[in-house]
Amino acid sequence: MSVSAMIPGSPERAELLERAVKGRSLWDDARRRLLRNKAAVAGMIVLGLMLLLSLLGPLLVPFAYDTVTKTDVWAEPGVRGHLIGADSLGRDLLARLFAGLGVSLGIGVVAAAVSLIIGVAWGATAGYIGGKVDEVMMRVVDTLYSLPFIFFVILLTVVFGKNIFLIFLAIGAVEWLTMARIVRGQTLSLKQKEFIEAARAAGLRPAAIIFRHIVPNLLGPVVVYVTLTIPAIIIAESFLSFLGLGVQAPMASLGTLIAGGAQDMEMAPWLLIFPSVTMVVTLMAFNFIGDGLRDAIDPKDR
Amino acid sequence: MLRYLFRRLMVGIPTLFLVVTLAFFMMRAAPGSPFVNERQLTPEVQKVVEAKYGFDRPLYEQYGRYLADAVRGDFGPSLKYRDKSVLSILGENYKVSLWLGLSAILLASIVGVCLGVLAALRQNRSIDYATMGIAILGVCIPTFVTAPLLVLLFGSILGWLPIAGWGWTKVGALEFPSLKNMILPVTVLALPQIAIISRLVRAGMIEVLRSNYVRTARAKGLPEWLIVRKHALRAAILPLVSYLGPACAGLLTGSLVVEKIFNLPGLGKFFVISALQRDYTVVMGMVIFYAALILVLNLLADMIYAALDPRVRLS
Numbered sequence: 001m002s003v004s005a006m007i008p009g010s011p012e013r014a015e016l017l018e019r020a021v022k023g024r025s026l027w028d029d030a031r032r033r034l035l036r037n038k039a040a041v042a043g044m045i046v047l048g049l050m051l052l053l054s055l056l057g058p059l060l061v062p063f064a065y066d067t068v069t070k071t072d073v074w075a076e077p078g079v080r081g082h083l084i085g086a087d088s089l090g091r092d093l094l095a096r097l098f099a100g101l102g103v104s105l106g107i108g109v110v111a112a113a114v115s116l117i118i119g120v121a122w123g124a125t126a127g128y129i130g131g132k133v134d135e136v137m138m139r140v141v142d143t144l145y146s147l148p149f150i151f152f153v154i155l156l157t158v159v160f161g162k163n164i165f166l167i168f169l170a171i172g173a174v175e176w177l178t179m180a181r182i183v184r185g186q187t188l189s190l191k192q193k194e195f196i197e198a199a200r201a202a203g204l205r206p207a208a209i210i211f212r213h214i215v216p217n218l219l220g221p222v223v224v225y226v227t228l229t230i231p232a233i234i235i236a237e238s239f240l241s242f243l244g245l246g247v248q249a250p251m252a253s254l255g256t257l258i259a260g261g262a263q264d265m266e267m268a269p270w271l272l273i274f275p276s277v278t279m280v281v282t283l284m285a286f287n288f289i290g291d292g293l294r295d296a297i298d299p300k301d302r
Numbered sequence: 303m304l305r306y307l308f309r310r311l312m313v314g315i316p317t318l319f320l321v322v323t324l325a326f327f328m329m330r331a332a333p334g335s336p337f338v339n340e341r342q343l344t345p346e347v348q349k350v351v352e353a354k355y356g357f358d359r360p361l362y363e364q365y366g367r368y369l370a371d372a373v374r375g376d377f378g379p380s381l382k383y384r385d386k387s388v389l390s391i392l393g394e395n396y397k398v399s400l401w402l403g404l405s406a407i408l409l410a411s412i413v414g415v416c417l418g419v420l421a422a423l424r425q426n427r428s429i430d431y432a433t434m435g436i437a438i439l440g441v442c443i444p445t446f447v448t449a450p451l452l453v454l455l456f457g458s459i460l461g462w463l464p465i466a467g468w469g470w471t472k473v474g475a476l477e478f479p480s481l482k483n484m485i486l487p488v489t490v491l492a493l494p495q496i497a498i499i500s501r502l503v504r505a506g507m508i509e510v511l512r513s514n515y516v517r518t519a520r521a522k523g524l525p526e527w528l529i530v531r532k533h534a535l536r537a538a539i540l541p542l543v544s545y546l547g548p549a550c551a552g553l554l555t556g557s558l559v560v561e562k563i564f565n566l567p568g569l570g571k572f573f574v575i576s577a578l579q580r581d582y583t584v585v586m587g588m589v590i591f592y593a594a595l596i597l598v599l600n601l602l603a604d605m606i607y608a609a610l611d612p613r614v615r616l617s
Binding site: 143147150151152154155156158159231235238239242243244245255258259261262265266269272273276279280283284287 | 316317320321324325328329331332438439441442443444446447449450451453454458554555558559562563573574577578580585588589592593
């Protein structure tokens with residue numbers, strides 16, 4: 001450091017001060033670490049591409065996802081303008097793949113949001129209030145945890161009919177349990193911190209403390225868990241679709257495409273292979289991002 | 303220990319009660335009825351049939367009666383297969399699922415532990431990277447993708463294995479499933495578990511290998527394989543034991559898909575069909591069966607854990 005930096009009012013000192021004040025926040029550090037992680041960056045690029053394709057893809061394909069063309073039944077890849085072939089009704093697979101990708105990603109995001117909202121509210125409340133309330137609330141989570149989850153999702157879809165919006169809700173409503181546990185654990189340690197004590201001393205009501213002070217500080221682990229929840233939900237939805245309980249025709253999701261492809265795989269293997277590869281690549285992208293985020297946000301876990 | 307066991311079983315009762323209640327009311331809230339899809343019944347006949355099964359009573363009365371019967375172990379008759387009780391349907395179908403599940407968990411444990419140990423001993427070498435790459439793939443490729451792809455490859459293209467079905471072979475007085483039919487479904491079921499188990503074991507092993515008592519064992523001059531087998535492995539497979547409970551739940555889920563794809567006469571296939579047909583009693587019976595199974599398996603996992611880890615005391 002030069003001597004002039006010690007003189008009040010000098011430009012060197014001003015610059016130094018500015019640098020000191022700016023510093024590097026935890027999130028800056030995390031972003032830096034995340035961007036150094038090659039797998040995570042690759043995952044983000046792939047996922048970005050997938051998102052773009054699911055949004056813009058339908059505009060690029062000269063077929064609609066539900067146009068039935070009798071002459072194109074089981075058209076092989078490259079035949080009559082079907083880049084990756086057509087299915088048993090002569091519908092263009094690429095168009096259906098883009099549509100299905102959009103549906104799967106959409107379900108993943110919406111259901112993850114549902115699980116996020118319920119899980120964070122539940123966990124933060126239980127953790128912050130503590131005592132009997134905590135015990136009862138977490139006992140509820142434990143009990144639900146030991147239920148055979150997939151059977152209840154199946155029952156829910158049977159009850160509510162095969163409505164795509166309700167599938168979101170059903171899956172999201174079951175996936176919030178782990179989130180609630182994570183959030184509660186974090187809240188328990190956060191509420192011992194001085195700034196919460198200060199907020200309490202300032203007379204804030206518990207609800208305000210939970211949502212304005214605790215929840216924002218939970219962000220790290222929550223973000224990590226959400227990126228791992230989305231692929232889990234995509235799998236769950238596809239699983240339901242596979243059993244014939246998910247998205248209904250002519251709509252498509254990755255799950256219905258794979259299920260359809262599995263039925264016709266001997267006649268038309270491309271119907272199975274392209275959706276499967278898309279699904280696996282998407283899931284891997286999410287997993288790499290999730291792992292990268294965990295390493296970035298919680299470096300002690302490496 | 304006995305007291306702990308007793309208390310855990312007591313805690314299981316409210317859980318089971320909740321399962322029964324949720325399943326009961328969800329099933330009844332579903333539109334449709336078990337008696338709709340068949341021959342058009344005249345309204346009078348339909349009323350008689352409903353009265354026979356007590357469906358004309360108010361819902362809470364039906365619920366109370368169901369609970370009372372279930373506690374005595376009577377889960378009622380199937381509503382679709384008139385001459386069969388729920389218990390006899392469970393009894394006929396559980397064997398296939400059991401064989402599948404047990405073989406898969408056994409295969410997954412053996413392969414998973416071997417891979418995990420190997421990867422940990424060769425940390426950051428090519429074997430480690432290869433194993434963990436496989437593990438990531440295993441987690442990311444769901445059963446409903448692996449199953450049809452393997453069937454396509456080994457069943458249709460290579461023709462080595464049957465693409466579907468199930469067979470029993472008699473060995474003396476005992477019945478065993480035929481190996482040929484088992485290979486593909488068991489592999490499909492085991493793959494994701496292998497991935498998870500090998501990751502768990504690798505992480506546990508790496509931690510244990512750095513611990514002081516392993517260093518002591520090395521300092522004593524014990525051969526490496528003995529250290530791994532006698533000292534490290536025992537601690538490293540602890541996470542695996544506590545994972546076995548959730549693993550079985552995962553297997554149940556997976557077996558729904560596998561039984562459908564391979565057309566196996568197991569419980570999972572039956573569950574979906576029964577739910578779609580509104581066969582209330584069968585669905586309820588299966589949900590209760592699965593919930594009880596998961597409870598027992600979790601308890602078992604905890605007890606094995608305590609037996610293996612002297613630091614854990616059950617009380």
